[in-house]
Every structure is written in structure tokens, then in C-alpha cells.
Amino acid sequence: MNLISIANSVLAVLLAPLMFGIINRTKAVFAGRTGQPLLQAYYDISKLFQKGAVYSNTTTWVFRAGPIVGFAAVLAATVFVPFGGLPALFAFKGDFVVMVYFLGLARFMTVLSALDTGSSFEGMGASREVTFSALAEPSFLIGLAAIAKYTGHISLSPMLAGINAASWGHAAPALALIGLAFFVVLLAENCRIPVDDPNTHLELTMIHEVMVLDHSGPDLGFIIYSSTLKLWLLGSVLIGIIVPVHSGIFLLDTVSSLLGMLGLAVVIGIIESTMARLRLLHVPQLLLGATALSILALVLVLR
Amino acid sequence: MSLLLLGLCVIVCGGFLALLLCNKPKLSSWLACAGVVVGSVLGLIPAITVLLNGAKESLRYDWSIPFGSFFIEIDPISALFLIPIFGLSALAAIYGTEYLWPYRQRKFLGVPWFFYNLLAAAMAVVVLARNAVLFLIAWEVMSLASFFLVTFEHEEKQNRDAGWTYLVAMHIGTAFLLAFFILLGSNTGSLDFDKIGNIAPSAANILFLLAVIGFGTKAGFMPMHVWLPEAHPAAPSHVSAVMSGVMIKTGIYGIVRTLTLLGQPPEWWAWLLIAIGVSSGVLGVLFALAQHDLKRLLAYHSVENIGIITLGLGLGVLGLSIGSPTLAVLGFAGGLFHVVNHALFKGLLFLGAGSIVHVTGTREIDHLGGLLKRMPWTGLTFLIGAVAISGLPPLNGFASEFLIYLGVFKDGISNGVQAVVLTLCIIGGLALIGGLACACFTKAFGIIFLGEPRTEHARHAHEVKLAMRIPMLILAICCILVGLFSPFLIRHAVFVITQVTSLDSQVVALELSETFAIMWRFVVAAVLLIVLAVFLAAMRKWMLRGRSVRSAGTWDCGYAAPSARMQYTASSFAQPLTYLFKPFLRTHSKSVSAKEYFPAESDFATETADISGRYLFEPTFNWINRTLSRLHWLQHGRLQIYVLYIALTLLVLLIWKMR
Numbered sequence: 001m002n003l004i005s006i007a008n009s010v011l012a013v014l015l016a017p018l019m020f021g022i023i024n025r026t027k028a029v030f031a032g033r034t035g036q037p038l039l040q041a042y043y044d045i046s047k048l049f050q051k052g053a054v055y056s057n058t059t060t061w062v063f064r065a066g067p068i069v070g071f072a073a074v075l076a077a078t079v080f081v082p083f084g085g086l087p088a089l090f091a092f093k094g095d096f097v098v099m100v101y102f103l104g105l106a107r108f109m110t111v112l113s114a115l116d117t118g119s120s121f122e123g124m125g126a127s128r129e130v131t132f133s134a135l136a137e138p139s140f141l142i143g144l145a146a147i148a149k150y151t152g153h154i155s156l157s158p159m160l161a162g163i164n165a166a167s168w169g170h171a172a173p174a175l176a177l178i179g180l181a182f183f184v185v186l187l188a189e190n191c192r193i194p195v196d197d198p199n200t201h202l203e204l205t206m207i208h209e210v211m212v213l214d215h216s217g218p219d220l221g222f223i224i225y226s227s228t229l230k231l232w233l234l235g236s237v238l239i240g241i242i243v244p245v246h247s248g249i250f251l252l253d254t255v256s257s258l259l260g261m262l263g264l265a266v267v268i269g270i271i272e273s274t275m276a277r278l279r280l281l282h283v284p285q286l287l288l289g290a291t292a293l294s295i296l297a298l299v300l301v302l303r
Numbered sequence: 304m305s306l307l308l309l310g311l312c313v314i315v316c317g318g319f320l321a322l323l324l325c326n327k328p329k330l331s332s333w334l335a336c337a338g339v340v341v342g343s344v345l346g347l348i349p350a351i352t353v354l355l356n357g358a359k360e361s362l363r364y365d366w367s368i369p370f371g372s373f374f375i376e377i378d379p380i381s382a383l384f385l386i387p388i389f390g391l392s393a394l395a396a397i398y399g400t401e402y403l404w405p406y407r408q409r410k411f412l413g414v415p416w417f418f419y420n421l422l423a424a425a426m427a428v429v430v431l432a433r434n435a436v437l438f439l440i441a442w443e444v445m446s447l448a449s450f451f452l453v454t455f456e457h458e459e460k461q462n463r464d465a466g467w468t469y470l471v472a473m474h475i476g477t478a479f480l481l482a483f484f485i486l487l488g489s490n491t492g493s494l495d496f497d498k499i500g501n502i503a504p505s506a507a508n509i510l511f512l513l514a515v516i517g518f519g520t521k522a523g524f525m526p527m528h529v530w531l532p533e534a535h536p537a538a539p540s541h542v543s544a545v546m547s548g549v550m551i552k553t554g555i556y557g558i559v560r561t562l563t564l565l566g567q568p569p570e571w572w573a574w575l576l577i578a579i580g581v582s583s584g585v586l587g588v589l590f591a592l593a594q595h596d597l598k599r600l601l602a603y604h605s606v607e608n609i610g611i612i613t614l615g616l617g618l619g620v621l622g623l624s625i626g627s628p629t630l631a632v633l634g635f636a637g638g639l640f641h642v643v644n645h646a647l648f649k650g651l652l653f654l655g656a657g658s659i660v661h662v663t664g665t666r667e668i669d670h671l672g673g674l675l676k677r678m679p680w681t682g683l684t685f686l687i688g689a690v691a692i693s694g695l696p697p698l699n700g701f702a703s704e705f706l707i708y709l710g711v712f713k714d715g716i717s718n719g720v721q722a723v724v725l726t727l728c729i730i731g732g733l734a735l736i737g738g739l740a741c742a743c744f745t746k747a748f749g750i751i752f753l754g755e756p757r758t759e760h761a762r763h764a765h766e767v768k769l770a771m772r773i774p775m776l777i778l779a780i781c782c783i784l785v786g787l788f789s790p791f792l793i794r795h796a797v798f799v800i801t802q803v804t805s806l807d808s809q810v811v812a813l814e815l816s817e818t819f820a821i822m823w824r825f826v827v828a829a830v831l832l833i834v835l836a837v838f839l840a841a842m843r844k845w846m847l848r849g850r851s852v853r854s855a856g857t858w859d860c861g862y863a864a865p866s867a868r869m870q871y872t873a874s875s876f877a878q879p880l881t882y883l884f885k886p887f888l889r890t891h892s893k894s895v896s897a898k899e900y901f902p903a904e905s906d907f908a909t910e911t912a913d914i915s916g917r918y919l920f921e922p923t924f925n926w927i928n929r930t931l932s933r934l935h936w937l938q939h940g941r942l943q944i945y946v947l948y949i950a951l952t953l954l955v956l957l958i959w960k961m962r
Contacts, residue, residue: 052850056857058755060675062686068843072836076828092824094709098696101737102832105695108741112686115749115871117857118672123749123871130745131879134738141734145712145726154712213858218846222839284883295727302722 005089009078015258016232017041017225019265026269041228048221056214058118066113067215067222073106074226074233080156081236084254087157096144096156100137103189103233106226107133114211125210128280132188132195132207135287140185142294143178147241150174150301160240168244177297179242184290186234190227192268194278194286205277235264304360307377307431310345310389311424314338318420325413332400335416339396339423343389346427350385353377357798361433370494371436375428379798380563383639384430384549384556387646391548392423394774398654399541401770402661415455419542422448422550429553435484435494442480442553446473449550452542453534465530465537472530476520480557483513487564499564507565511572514561515579522554524613525583526915528606532590535602536666540657543598547605548650552642555612559639559803562620570624576617577725581732584610586887588739592746593881593888593911595873597656597666600747601649604692607736608645612638614729615707621725622714623804631804632814633710636796639803641703644785648691648700651778655685658767658775659751663760668750668873670760675752677764680772682752684779689744691782694737697829699782702789702822704733709821739880746876755867787829790822874909881911889914 021038028035037043055063079089080099088095111129114122148154150171151162168175188195191208200206212223236257243260245253278286317338321331353360361376377385399419403412425448428441450473454466487510488494490502502510520527531551535543562568587606594600615638622630658681659674660666675682691698711729756762766772785792797815801808859865881888888911895906937948 049846052852053847054853054855057854058673058857060682060753062675062753068839069836072832072839075835076832079828079831090824090828092821094705094712094821095824097705097708097712098825098828100734101694101696101701102828104693104737104741105690105832108690108693108695108745111741111745112749112753115745116753118754118867118870119857119859120869120871121858121860123754123876126745126749127871127876127879130738130742130876131883134735134742134880135883137738138731138734142727142731145730148712149722149726154709217850218843222843280879284879291731295731298726299723302719302726 002087002089005079005082005086008081008083008086008089009075011083012078012081012229012232012236013075015261016228017045019231019235019261020228022262022265023269023272026266027273030270030273041224045221045225048216048224049218051217053217053219055216056117059113059116059214062109063113063116063214064219066109066116067219067226069109070106071222071226071229073102073109074229077102077106077233078229081233082157082160082240083236084257085248085250085252086254087161091155091157093154096148096159097141099156099233100141100144103230104133104137106230110211110223113215117214119214121204121206121210122213124204125207128207129211132283132287135284136185136188136290139181139287139291139294142291142298143181143185146174146178146294146298146301149298156237160237161246163241163244164246165244171301174297174300175241177293177300179238181290181293181297182234182238182241184286184293186231186238187268187271188283188287188290189234190231193272194275195283197272197277200277205280232261235261239264304349304362304377306345307349307427308362310342311427312342313345314342314420314424314427317342318417318424321413321416321420323413325411325417328404328407328412331411331413331416332403335413335420336396336400338420340393343393343423346385346389349377350382350389353382354379354386354799355795357801366434366436368436370488372434372495373437374434374495374497375431375437376433376497377431379802380556380559381430383796383799384552384642385427387552387643388423388426388430388549391646391650391778392426392545394777395541395544395548395650395654396423398544398657398771398774399539401768402539402541402657405661410455415452415539415542418448418451419545422452422542422545426550426553430556433496435488435496439477439480439484442477445550445553446470446477449534449538449542449546452546453538455539455542456537462537465533469530469534472520472527476517476527479513479517479520483510483517483561486510486513496560496564500566502565504569508569510565511561511568514558515575518554518557518561519579520554521557522551522613523583523606523609524579525586525606525610526919528583528587528609529913529916529920531605532594532599532602532913535605535653536596536598540598540653540660543601544650544653544657547602547653548646551605551609552646555609555616555638555642558616562616563803563805568620568624570621573617573621573624576613576620577728578617580610580612580614580617581728582610583607583613584732584736585739588736588743589880589884589887590911590913592739592743592877593890593909595668595909597659597668597747597751598653599666600668600743601652601656604652604740604743605645605649607740608641608649608692611704611707611733611736612641612645614638614732615641615703615710618707618710618729619804622710627714628804628806628810629814630710630714631806632800632811633706633713633818635800635803636793636815636818637703637706637710639799640706640789640793640796641700644691644699644703644782647778647781647785648688648698651684651688651775651782652692654771654775654778655681655688658771659764661767661771662764665758665760668747670758671751671756672754672758672761672867672870673752673756674761674764677756677761678752678766680766681775684775685752686748687779687782689748691786693740693744694733695741696825697783697786697832699785699789702786702793702825704737705822705825706793706818708733709818742877742880746873750871750873750876754870757867757870757872787826790819790826793822794819887914889917 239260245256321335425445432438591603618634
């Protein structure tokens with residue numbers, strides 16, 4: 001355990017909301033607008049943290065526990081993910097399984113707090129959330145298994161450190177397939193287009209946003225913060241694969257990872273500007289497609 | 304050993320006393336319950352001792368039955384299964400005193416208690432027996448006692464049908480076990496387990512298949528699981544908890560014991576177990592998702608968890624056959640740890656379901672809602688069970704699944720077709736099972752306990768009495784503690800794993816201490832999560848200090864008159880997934896859709912019957928029924944002629960012997 005690696009979690013907490021700003025700025029540029037400030041997510045969170053709260057009469061303590069457990073689980077998951085030149089704070093065999101299941105716990109509680117309101121819209125969002133995540137999870141874990149088999153390590157930090165420019169030289173197809181699969185998982189898990197539209201305001205079509213309709217004040221702040229963190233978290237795993245700069249020179253590695261994250265946010269923004277959301281019935285096909293890509297990558301790695 | 308025997312005697316005596324005093328409901332309940340509790344505590348002491356120090360103790364008396372002997376032995380494997388058997392039986396008995404109380408006017412409570420105590424004792428004897436005849440007798444007592452408990456409310460036709468299905472399934476299983484033991488004993492001429500050895504590989508293959516079918520019927524492997532979703536809902540809830548939590552595990556015990564008897568396994572046994580594990584796991588949870596009867600849903604989850612256990616065992620067998628100690632140790636450790644964990648959380652969930660049935664009178668998830676406010680303790684413990692069964696950290700369900708994951712990742716099958724299939728089956732399978740289980744238990748907990756009550760039954764619910772709450776609370780605390788202390792428990796499993804794998808104990812100890820170090824870090828991360836959550840809760844409290852915190856109605860999109868019936872239901876919650884997997888589920892839905900501008904009524908109902916029940920067993924049994932009905936003339940109820948049959952059979956046998 002390398003205590004300096006706590007910087008990874010600090011970096012995630014500090015920079016994650018910026019990702020939302022970059023995505024929104026990209027979308028604004030595409031639409032020819034000035035757009036909101038880059039730091040808008042920070043403003044939103046700090047404003048929400050200063051507000052009071054309204055709770056529905058129907059709800060119980062589960063509703064209040066949801067945002068807290070969700071945020072705590074995502075925050076705790078940041079200790080498993082390496083970033084740039086630094087390995088993760090907690091690196092042990094099988095740590096990525098724990099990371100995936102921590103995110104699962106966060107989702108479990110978010111879904112329950114949505115159901116706690118008794119609103120049929122939130123039930124609808126909750127139902128979609130569990131459906132899509134149940135399909136996304138195998139894709140993510142099989143992809144991670146493929147990387148584990150490829151690098152010969154079973155802990156996230158050495159796994160990602162084991163991917164460098166040379167590995168892209170001789171295992172490009174497998175790594176590209178995994179990268180693509182993880183990108184789909186990232187879009188689905190973070191409720192971005194083409195799976196979910198974060199800007200939509202029609203309850204019937206939303207997934208994540210509709211689940212949190214009844215949250216307010218600090219609770220909503222926690223929820224927004226944890227969704228930015230989750231994007232950062234899955235983004236760092238993806239960037240660890242597709243930006244294979246693991247030279248051992250701290251500054252070079254960290255800067256290139258940060259640039260990778262910037263690029264990722266821009267790409268998400270471009271996708272959101274140029275694509276429409278898929279029909280809900282077609283989302284499972286996209287996710288099964290991602291699973292198929294992961295399986296193909298595994299076959300390529302193990303052949 | 305003497306404590307163990309004394310414990311068993313106390314349990315059985317408690318049952319007989321309850322039967323004798325069956326016209327005094329209070330006395331007979333408490334006597335039987337006291338018998339189970341005292342007997343279980345007495346039995347737990349030697350079980351825990353043996354598990355920790357690895358010693359064996361046996362007892363053998365001759366018996367006049369041919370090939371039979373009263374031969375019992377406690378070793379680490381037996382001890383591992385005895386702990387949940389005694390623990391859960393005792394807790395469920397305390398719960399049962401209150402649960403069965405409302406039936407006192409209609410029924411003699413002594414009768415179910417008699418069978419309950421007999422069931423508890425028989426399960427213990429099953430895992431202790433070291434002679435096939437004794438084993439089969441205990442097995443049969445276990446099946447019959449639970450049959451009478453399943454048909455406790457035999458006034459209702461569906462319960463009689465369930466009991467019938469259960470009885471037939473159990474006896475088909477037992478028939479395979481009979482063949483299994485006859486073949487096993489035919490080599491050495493003795494049915495004592497310690498005299499069995501040197502089995503030819505071809506015989507071992509047949510024996511293994513017989514064991515998988517025979518014990519698998521008890522355990523609930525797909526497609527022999529058909530009795531589970533029928534019998535579990537029919538039985539009283541504390542009995543369902545025992546049946547699902549520990550009785551089906553005797554099937555797993557049988558397979559583990561068989562593996563120790565048959566020696567070095569060939570590789571295809573492992574693949575068979577893995578295939579059974581994946582199909583039971585995935586189909587089990589899918590069918591659970593489609594159910595809206597709470598106890599049926601839980602019963603299908605037992606199939607799923609048996610699947611996870613079997614995956615672990617399959618991985619262990621694979622490790623043994625290809626000579627990888629890591630895979631063997633982690634596979635068996637994960638599978639066997641899941642046996643204990645499943646007993647804890649499934650026992651807890653069935654008791655929770657029982658409390659719901661007790662106060663609302665319905666098992667229909669769609670008729671409930673808002674129970675958390677009315678039953679705070681039941682709700683809290685049910686939530687803990689739900690998180691645990693979904694395999695989420697930091698609770699115990701995750702710990703055992705993690706061991707299985709770790710086994711697949713750690714081991715050295717690095718290349719080739721095998722590695723692809725193994726990774727896909729186990730990693731993909733467990734991930735899918737995990738995701739679907741989350742969906743299923745957010746549905747179960749969310750629709751039952753959260754939101755607004757959907758019917759009057761749910762509106763008037765109230766918390767259950769202390770005798771029902773305490774067992775649930777103990778089980779919930781166990782789920783948390785076993786999760787957080789899992790590294791230590793794993794390290795103490797060295798004797799069990801050594802015995803199951805027949806590896807050198809040094810190798811096993813080394814592997815387990817490495818696992819200890821890994822699990823230990825997971826626990827630190829889990830504690831970090833808990834600390835963060837507490838910190839955030841304090842932070843929110845501090846932020847909201849002095850600000851307005853109001854209550855209002857749920858956001859309803861401006862609709863003027865929302866009602867509780869507009870909430871999402873269990874069926875609608877699961878609909879996207881059941882739609883996606885409809886080729887497997889074949890859900891039948893009936894609907895009367897709304898017509899005209901002001902529709903008066905509409906109706907919608909779904910039913911997901913078991914595919915193997917409907918497409919495999921129903922046609923088979925119908926065919927058997929048609930074929931055998933031609934022999935109907937043989938059976939007409941005249942006793943004299945039956946005696947004649949016996950005499951004729953004897954005569955034929957004598958002539959055959961003379962030949």
C-alpha cells in the first residue's frame with residue numbers, strides 16, 4: 001500500500017465534476033452556443049450543499065441512506081483504480097471484482113431509494129437501471145478477465161501498467177475490442193447517449209435522472225457528485241487501456257492520462273451531439289454487443 | 304461424540320413429548336422448541352471443536368439389518384454442515400413457536416413440531432452416518448418428515464399437490480441413491496464408508512452420475528429442481544427456512560462426500576458440475592425474477608445459490624483433476640463457504656417472508672408495499688438478507704463469491720479452449736447472476752417494503768412479536784459479521800479443505816493464508832466504505848443543521864389524484880428482463896385491455912410456470928401414467944390377492960435361486 005496513492009482519490013474528487021463541464025462545453029460548441037461555464041458542476045454541487053431538503057411523505061430511512069451509501073461506495077471504489085503514474089491505493093489480487101461490486105452496491109441503494117418514493121416514474125427508471133446494469137456487468141468483468149489473462153496480473157494496477165505501446169503493437173485487435181466494449185459499458189453505466197439522455201426532461205424516457213427526481217438539497221448534491229465520480233472511475237480504467245503510456249516517468253504518465261480523460265470527455269460530448277438516444281428496446285442489443293466484443297477479446301487473448 | 308448423541312436425543316425427545324402433549328398447544332410448542340434449542344447447542348459444541356482442531360471421532364455398533372451398522376463419525380466435513388443445521392434449526396424453532404401459534408385452534412401443534420424435531424435430527428444423522436443403510440434411513444426420515452411439514456396445511460389443494468410433487472421427486476432421487484450405494488458396496492461387500500476404496504474408473508464414472516442425479520434432486524439442480532418452487536411456498540415459513548437453508552445442502556454434502564470416496568476425479572466431472580452450476584444459477588435467478596409470489600421467488604433463488612455452490616465445487620474438482628492446488632482450494636473453499644452463507648441469508652429471508660405472510664396473510668408481492676414503516680425490524684433484517692444474497696460487499700454473500708472469482712483468476716490455466724470456456728462460464732456466469740440477483744432483490748424489497756401499501760392487508764400490517772424478530776436479528780448480524788470476519792473464517796477452514804481435497808495440509812494452509820491476506824484487504828476497503836458512509840451521514844446532518852427540512856408528497860408530474868395502485872409493481876419492474884429472456888421463461892400473460900373512451904375495467908395477469916416442469920416432467924409423467932395404466936387391473940385393493948402376489952413372487956424367486 002502506497003500512501004501517496006491517496007492522491008488518486010483526491011484527484012478524482014477534485015477533477016471529476018470537470019468532466020461534466022467539458023462534455024457540456026463540447027456539446028455547446030457543436031450546437032453553436034456559448035454554453036455553461038466549465039465549472040458548472042462544481043457550482044451546482046456547492047449550491048445544493050447549501051440548501052435545505054424536502055423529503056416525500058412516503059419515504060423512509062432507505063431514501064435518505066441511498067445517496068450516502070451510493071456516494072460512499074463510489075468514493076471507496078476510487079482506492080482500487082490506478083491513475084497515470086500512480087498505482088492504486090489498494091492493490092490486491094482480484095481488486096477489480098471488489099470495485100465492480102462496490103459500484104453494484106451503490107446502484108442497489110440508488111434503485112431502492114427510487115422505489116422508496118412510490119412514484120411510478122421512479123419505479124420505471126429503477127427497473128431500466130437494473131436491467132441495463134445486469135447486462136453491462138458481464139461485459140465489463142469478462143473484458144477485465146481478458147486483460148488479466150493478457151497481462152498475467154490479477155490486480156488492476158499491474159494489469160493497466162502492463163499495457164504499453166508494445167502491447168498495442170502485438171495485441172491491438174483484442175485491446176481495441178476491450179476498449180470499445182468498455183466504452184459502451186461506460187456510456188451505459190453513466191447514463192449517457194445513446195443509452196440515456198442526461199438532458200431529457202420527460203420522465204417517461206429517463207433512466208438515471210428519473211430515479212433521483214425526489215432527491216433535493218445535499219442528497220441531490222451527493223448523487224450528482226457520485227455520478228461524476230463514477231464517470232471518472234470507469235474513464236480511468238478505459239484510459240489506462242487506450243492511452244498506453246506507462247513509461248514509469250511519473251509526470252509523463254500522469255499528464256498523458258489527464259489528456260486522455262480530456263479526450264474522453266470531448267468524445268462523449270461529440271457522441272451526445274451527433275447521435276440520438278436509442279429506443280429503450282434496443283439498448284439490450286447494444287449491451288449484448290458489448291458482451292460479444294469482450295468475449296471476442298477473451299478468445300483472441302487466450303487462443 | 305457423547306455430547307452430540309445427547310443433543311440428538313434431546314431433539315428427538317422434545318419432538319415425542321410435543322406429540323404426546325399435542326392437545327396443549329403452548330406446552331408442546333415450547334417443549335419441542337426447547338428440545339431443538341438445547342439439543343442444537345449441545346451439538347454445536349463438538350461440531351465447532353472438530354472444525355477447529357480437525358480431529359475425528361467415531362462410534363460403531365453392529366446392527367441386525369443386513370449390511371447395516373450403526374456407524375457414525377464426526378469429521379471436519381460433517382462438522383461444517385452440522386453448524387448451519389443446528390444453528391438454523393434452533394433459530395427457526397424459536398421463530399416457529401410464534402409463527403404456528405395462530406393455527407392452534409384448527410390443528411394439533413404437536414404434530415408439526417414432532418416432524419420438525421425429527422427433521423432436524425435426521426439432517427444431523429445424514430451428515431454423520433458412515434454406513435449406507437443408516438444414511439438411507441436418515442435420508443428417508445428427513446424426506447418424510449419434511450413431506451408432512453410441506454402438507455401441514457393440507458386442506459388446500461395446491462399444498463397437497465406440492466407435497467405430492469415433493470414426495471415423488473424425493474423418491475426418484477432416493478432410487479438413484481439406492482442404485483448408487485448398491486454399486487458402491489458391491490466392490491467390497493460392505494456398506495461402511497471407511498471400507499470403500501479402490502473403485503475402478505469406469506465404475507467411478509457411473510457412481511458419480513448416479514450421485515449427481517440422486518443428490519442433485521435433493522439439492523435442486525436444474526432440471527431436477529421442480530419440487531423446490533412447489534414445496535417451499537407450501538411449507539410453514541420456518542420450515543421453508545430450514546428446508547431451503549440447510550436441508551437441500553444435504554444434497555451438496557452427499558456430492559462432497561461422494562467425491563472424497565471416489566478418489567481422483569477425471570476432468571469431465573468438473574465440467575459437468577460447472578455446466579450444472581451455470582445453468583442452475585442463471586435459470587434459477589431468471590425464474591425468480593419472473594415470480595410474484597414471494598416464497599416461490601425465494602425458492603428459485605435457492606436453485607440459483609445451489610448453482611453458485613456447484614460452480615465452486617466444479618472449480619475445485621477441476622483443480623484436483625488437473626493438479627492445480629490453488630484452483631482446488633479456492634473452488635472448494637468458495638463453494639463450501641457459500642453453503643454456510645446461503646444458510647444464513649436464505650434462512651433470514653424465508654423467516655422475513657414468514658413474518659410478512661403472518662401479518663398480511665398474502666405472499667403476493669404485488670399486494671404489499673410500504674411495510675418498512677409498519678414492520679421496521681423485519682424490513683431492516685430483510686434488507687440485510689437481500690444485500691447479502693445479491694452478493695454485494697461488505698456482507699457474507701460477496702465473500703464466498705469472491706473466493707470463486709479469485710480461483711478462476713489466480714489459477715494457471717492460461718491458454719486454450721478450456722481457459723476461454725472456464726472464464727466465460729464462471730466470470731460471465733457469476734457476473735450475470737449477480738446483476739440479475741440485484742434486480743430481483745431490489746424488486747422484492749422495493750415493492751414489498753417501500754412505497755405505499757397497495758392493499759388493505761398491507762396497510763394494516765404491524766411488527767411481529769419478539770420471538771419472531773430475534774431469530775431474524777441474529778441471522779442478520781451473522782450475515783454482517785461473517786462478511787467482515789471472512790478472512791479469519793477462511794483461515795480456519797484448513798481442515799475441511801484438506802479433507803475434501805485430500806491435498807497436503809501444508810499446501811492448503813499456505814494457499815489459505817495467502818487468501819487470508821487478500822480477503823483482509825477487501826475487509827479494510829469494506830470498513831473504509833462504512834466509515835465513509837457514516838462520515839457522509841454526519842456531514843449531511845451538519846449541512847442541514849438550521850436549514851429547512853420539509854415533507855411533501857412524492858413528485859407526481861402534476862397529476863391530481865395519484866393512488867397507491869399506480870405504483871410500479873413487481874411484474875412491471877421485472878418486465879424488461881422477463882421480456883428479454885422470454886425464450887427461456889415463456890411467461891404466459893392474460894390481459895383484458897381497456898376499450899372505449901372511458902374504460903370500465905381491465906385486467907392483466909402473468910404466470911411463469913417452470914419450463915422443465917412443463918416441457919420435461921409433465922409429458923414424461925403423463926406418458927408413464929398412460930403406459931402403466933394398462934397394468935391397472937393388477938391393483939384393485941383386495942388384500943387377499945395382494946398376499947397371493949407376495950407368495951407368488953417368493954415362489955418365483957425361490958425357483959430362480961434353485962436354478
